[in-house]
Amino acid sequence: MARRRRRKQKNSIEEAIAGIALIAPFFFIYSVTGSMGASVFASFVAVAMVIAFIFYRQLAAATRLRNSGIAEIDKMDGRQFEKYLGLLFSAQGYKAEVTQASGDYGADLVLTKNGQRIVVQAKRYSKNVGLKAVQEVYGAVAHYRASSAWVVTNSDYTEQAYRLARSNNVRLINREQLIEMILQVKQRNSATKKAG
Numbered sequence: 046m047a048r049r050r051r052r053k054q055k056n057s058i059e060e061a062i063a064g065i066a067l068i069a070p071f072f073f074i075y076s077v078t079g080s081m082g083a084s085v086f087a088s089f090v091a092v093a094m095v096i097a098f099i100f101y102r103q104l105a106a107a108t109r110l111r112n113s114g115i116a117e118i119d120k121m122d123g124r125q126f127e128k129y130l131g132l133l134f135s136a137q138g139y140k141a142e143v144t145q146a147s148g149d150y151g152a153d154l155v156l157t158k159n160g161q162r163i164v165v166q167a168k169r170y171s172k173n174v175g176l177k178a179v180q181e182v183y184g185a186v187a188h189y190r191a192s193s194a195w196v197v198t199n200s201d202y203t204e205q206a207y208r209l210a211r212s213n214n215v216r217l218i219n220r221e222q223l224i225e226m227i228l229q230v231k232q233r234n235s236a237t238k239k240a241g
Contacts (some may be wrong), residue, residue, distance in 0.1 A: 053102075065093060066091055067091050069091075070091040071084045071088040073087070077118045082182060105115075112231065125169075140156065141154055148186040151166060152164035152166065152188075162189060162191040163192065164186055164191040164195070166179075166201045168193070169199050173201050174196065174200060175205065176203065178206065179196060179217075183215055192213045193216065194216070196218070198217075200220055
């Protein structure tokens with residue numbers, strides 16, 4: 046809920062800036078030149094620039110999503126998602142172990158890096174993940190003798206899940222963070238291939 050509110054506030058700020066960018070050239074040019082024609086022309090140029098900027102941002106966002114492969118992730122079942130995350134974390138230098146499908150004690154993956162053990166709950170959902178996932182992964186910390194607990198989803202979390210995670214020091218990785226993680230790994234891999 047709070048994230049949705051922040052997104053709406055961000056959109057409102059962007060709309061206000063676009064509005065100012067459309068109106069300001071008209072008044073500025075008119076005050077400098079006194080020419081209505083030049084003012085209208087400046088406004089048209091500003092409109093074209095705002096439209097181009099909006100188009101560019103939408104195109105960049107669509108390209109980013111396509112490059113991340115998130116659409117394929119959205120089609121995976123839960124077990125495929127767990128295995129995919131195992132590969133993704135392995136590419137980041139973690140030793141990743143996907144736990145058994147049932148009776149996993151709240152951890153779908155166990156990651157190890159630099160002597161630290163992290164339990165991960167993987168949630169491939171079409172809706173927001175609730176606090177049950179946070180409770181389960183937090184419970185897995187003691188069983189697996191882990192130092193940290195994470196929940197990773199291709200979606201987002203409820204406000205209750207965010208609050209519980211904050212109070213129990215559980216890291217939540219949502220859709221945007223997952224996309225960013227995937228893109229970073231792909232970028233690193235392509236740079237390594239070019240260098241090699």
